[in-house]
Amino acid sequence: MSTVWDIDAWVEEAAWSPIKRFYPTAVTKNVALPINLVFEHLLKLTEQGKLSLFWExxxxxxxxxxxxxxxxxxxxxxxxxxxxxxxxxxxxxxxxPVFEVNSEYRQYIRGKKKSPLQVMIRRKLVSAGL
Known part of the structure; x- marks a missing residue:
């Protein structure tokens, strides 16, 4: 069962990726939570300075x-x-509503975390004995 922590994880992945802006519906589709819960949590992340909210x-x-x-x-x-x-x-x-990952948060995430692709490649190299 999905939780708001899944929203946090999705936003972290977005911060790592080249995604510039996203709609709450994109998060909803990926974490299988109701749109109102996703939107409220994205607003909290905006208050924390991780995201910015724009209106199209x-x-x-x-x-x-x-x-x-x-x-x-x-x-x-x-x-x-x-x-x-x-x-x-x-x-x-x-x-x-359109959300954007703040550049400072993006830099923080990219600095502390390896990309999923890097992790997968490293695992394959280790399992192959390289």
């Missing part, structure tokens, strides 16, 4: 992701035009 805005007509400029701020009800020219009102169903 998606056009409901074409599902294109709208990337605001750094100085842009949107509020609920704002009218947004996607790059393909569709106008839509910003509402909760247009927002999608």
């Amino acid at each position: 805005i998606r056009c409901p007509s074409c599902f294109y992701t709208v990337i605001p400029n750094e100085d842009e701020e949107f509020n609920s009800g704002d009218l947004i035009t996607c790059p393909l020219g569709h106008d839509f009102e910003l509402m909760g169903e247009n927002l999608f």
